[in-house]
Amino acid sequence: MIIRFVLNGEETQIDCAPDRRVIDLLREDFGLTGIKEGCGSGECGTCTILVDGENRLSCLMLAVQLEGKSITTIEGLAGENRQHPLQEAFIRCGAVQCGYCSPGMILAARALLTENPEPTREQIREALSGNLCRCTGYQKIVDAVEAAARAMQKQKEKAG
């Protein structure tokens, strides 16, 4: 079946089985291996992608659900820029250790900041509660999201 969607800003179409898992399609056919698989059953959040800006678990999605959607993966998050403020903050604040959860965390945080540009630490923790991290203890991830939120606010003020 032909499926048309926007992938990291580009119109894309692909001929594939409608029941192919989105995570496999993106990792194997598009080479977007920044999307990780930690459980395959919706429990860890490492496979997070943005679907029309909302965070979704690509291990639970089938290819057919991509039709007409706009998909952002970690590879496309920065767009034209070298780094998204969240990526920059994750490095600077020490939110990355093994890094296997980082792409999913960053995208989940991106979805949060779109909805709520000035979240409290509690709200950040809540928004990331579907994304497991076994290395960091989360504190520096929360620090990074706070820092990125501030940086993005500043950017906006400058632009505005």
Added chain:
Amino acid sequence: MKSFIPEIGCSIPRADGEAKVSGEEKYATDHYGDGLLWAGVRRAGIPHGRIRGLDAGQAKNLPGVIAILTGRDVPGTNRQGIVHKDQPVLCTDKIRHCGDPVALVLAEDRTVLAQALALITVDIEPLPGIFSIDDALRPDAPLVHEEHSGSNVLLAATVDKGNAEEAFSECDVILEETFTVPSVAHAFLETENGIAWQEPDGKIVLVVSTQAPFRDRFEISHALGIPMDRLRIIGPYLGGGFGGKDGATVQCLLVLAAIHAGGRRVKMWWSREESMAAGFKRHAVRMEYRLGAGSDGTLHALKCRLYYDTGAYAHLGGEVMALGMEHASGPYRIPHTLIEGWCVYTNNPVAGAMRGFGVAQVSFAFEGMMDRLAEKLRMDPLDLRMKNALQRGDKNGAGVTMTHSTGIVSCLEAVGSHPLWKGKEQWMAEAPPFKKRGVGVAAVFNAMGYGRGLPDSAIAKVELTAEGKIRVYCGVSDMGQGNATAFFQIAGGVLGQENDAIELVQPDTARTLPSGSASAGRTTYTYGNALIQAAEELRRRIIGRAALMILADTVDELELLPGRVKHLKSGREIPLNILASVMPPEDRICISQFIMPVARDGLETGKAFFIGFPHLLFSYAAHLAAVEMDELTGTLEVKAYLAATDAGRVLNPQSYEQQVHGAIAQGIGYALCEEIKLEEGRILTPDLATFIIPGAMDIPDMMSISVETCETSGPYGMKGAGEVGINGPLPAIAGALAQACGIRVKTAPLTAERILEAMVEQQTACERKPS
């Protein structure tokens, strides 16, 4: 990012950070390739039995199935194991746990693979199983390994000092208690996986998520009968390891598959359920303690019996127990100790290394005893610990004299002077309705390195590349702990080069040199020491060769600066790329080996240990947990957490804090919720929905204080920081719970059910008491 010289002591951003946040970093899981085949394992699903037959006929006929292999197709000894080679790559006759592999399938894709695996039928004659330590030790117990000395005891050992039996008669107080801790999973997010292929010249390449690439090569060679020079193991950054990737997981299976894949790449990637069933676990342990002290709280005698359930295969069971026994008496001065241990085979999943290797378990027990003693003597728990804390020159419980940095007292002082400790009474008094609050402390330690019996060695290799850059060949894996960044800093610091002029090569048996496993808090210490030597040699060489070009009559006038060597007197400079172009390749590479020092005493005990006992160097920590317990539900919440750590000098404060935070978070999971539940060897918690690890809501903001002793034998004074932190949370939280409501739980984890149950018991006991 602006260029900078990565210096020691600074929180430089991780060398691997950028590639990881952009999704570019290629973990083992991220390697595919044209014509890729998938390999998978048919597992026994039965805990103990004998294989009567295996029918793969239907599976073989499935279009897309390339090969189905059994134990008969394994060319070598078909035995793996780090110390005892008792674990088959593919079982031929006996099944010892549910996760045992009986057939290996290669298929064109994952769908066919799954179908083929389901179509294989294995006829197993069930045998009576051994599912607990007591089962294993029964005199008439069926044997998990018939060939093993007529019992299920993998290893029995004694560690003693003085005369504990007699010394109890000199004690004013004697306390006894039995503690148990369950098996838990590492739950790294990247499950066990790899990819392998055979090159046209017959060599086999394996890219694998591993903590020990050089040992893997040895294991594969032995088990499959392939000469080591025909094997190349590449170990990229790991998506977590924590000990669970220290040993053979997919390695031998994948290489076996590659031999049958006609040069095509073969990928194996365990599902979360497979990782739970077949991956290594932390040992479940029962700990029977008897502690005697004077009325002033001076510890005098300790006797304990430790029972480790090592599961179906030896793996690192004996070594894990050795460390547990070595630490069983805590970071304390106790003149008389008698510690006995039994590490037993069962038909449970295979246990092995996990952060706090055998020590996380006993920390619960020895600190539980300290809390009970403090209560009995009405002493302040911190004062009691301080009074008995090891100091340099003391002998520890295993009889080793502490001749190196011993910072436990400083750690305890840091906790004692912290507002969380000083203000604890008030904080507890302010508990909201239906909540009870408590504050607990724990003093813990953790040995570094392999201990006696094998050299804890690393071989560093550093190159001035033809382009004039610095390349460090890391022979030891980075599973997320940040050692690669430390190496980056060491090279940057010694050679004075900027970040973009330094490259790191991750472990690769064809390019890097054997440097042991990423484990035992040894990684940065051992490789770092080797790297300092190699980098200093390279620095001398660069300057020496530049002197020839600049015609300087003494090297003292030359300095190595970013990208160039400068003759300070004349101001003349030689760019490093020009210098490199006149140096032959072998002249541009420096190699140096470092071997960790070992204990010189304590050798008259623990004779049963083949390797891994005793140790010389230890990191220390004092932890404080402030908890709130819900009286209605029994739920325990950690509200604040403080760790004061002595891991020597800190090379990178941010990496250091990452290790402390991560260890605390895992320790909180161990304390509150993590437990592999088993029924007759079958896992009842097969996934992350049932094996619960802490999420972002479960871990409070943590405070970390570094007391920074100077470990003179370490690179720039450092010691390992990765392990010690996981030993504190369980005892500190258990102590806090007791402070909150008087309940002393002796079985981990401290789940709401257990706490409620204990509260009911406490209540009935009170009601029964005649008034």
